[in-house]
Amino acid sequence: MGKAAVITGADRGLGLAIVKEFLEKGYLVYAGQYMAEWGELGDLKKEYEDKLRIIPLDVGDDSSVKNACKLVQAETDSIDMLVNNAGIAGSAGDIYELEELERGLAMYNTNCLGALRMVHAFLPLLEKGEEKRLCFVSSEAGSISVCHRGEGFVYPMSKTALNMAVRMLFEELYPKGYTFRLFHPGWVKSYMSGTKSTVGKFEPEESAASACKFFAEELMQEDVLRMYDNEFAVWPF
């Protein structure tokens, strides 16, 4: 039987490109769909009818995550890999003219707690899988050591929270046989602010190719948690 992966934030951009990569590798992919009106996952489904399952999913909502897990459980009792890609971006502006922080709370809820919800919900399925691999799309923005920003605040804060959450999950689950991938995708022309960015160094497909290689292959040192970027450079916390 082939391997199975659950991938969040799969509608477009990096998430969609990761879905395509894993489909090409022969995985059965459960793709989390947040925006049903966005048609690209539907188009891909026509191409990979047997291998792609689209599941409605809002990682920021407890009941949505539970429902998504039930849908997967109805088909299989095991998955091999969970890829936490869903994320939103934004800014709280300058500290002298601080903007509304509601978006900052939403960012933390999606970017950090969303990944936690997914891990907790899907652990029983991962437990029965062969790979037991947990993957997280983080960002250099979450690295306190190299932080160069002087404004914005809330997006980097949400990614730092994610990095700490992954560290704590690693400490809990690595001794139980789980392996971890913490990934900074590089400066991608992403959709994280709503529409596809016109600036960036990498197309989503380029970063996704690196991501899938990193997520699927074995590392020399699985007992150490490190954040790697799409060019396989290590980033400090």
Added chain:
Amino acid sequence: MGYKVAIEGQSDSFKEELNREFKKAGHEAAESGAVDILVYCINPLSCEATDYDALLKAYENTALELLRKVSEYLPLLEKGNKKRLCFVTSLDSSINNTRTSDHWERIISASCNMAVKTLFNRLNPLGFTFRVFAAEDFNNLSDASYAVRYMLQDRSMEEESHQHSDEKRIVIRDKYEREYPW
């Protein structure tokens, strides 16, 4: 003449102890007007890993509140003489040193550390200085005296090279003034 000090954040007993220590050193609580030193205590309420509502609430009340408070105090600090921002974080907030999976509120403390670093990038070039003290335990009130000693230090004349002075970069220090990783 002593400094006018404002203390905000979480942990009432620790804040009171900080207040006592500042008084002991000859400084007073800022009542209104100019503020010389702002201290913010990063001590989110304890949270379980799966209690997402508690983790959201603690983030709102600790991390986002940190931004609100600093923004609110900036005009008062501009009028003050010291322009110093101090934060009491916890040793547990270090991602590099975390080797356990308890106390999930640490994800919030770590995100606050990022907020502090970003504030440093913005405000240090404008003349603000920063102190980040890591408490071992907010219930251990004796940590407050170490915190205040560090917050009041001027380190520009220290023996370390100018580049490594705490006035030009931001570091976490513990009660022995050892540097602690993020």
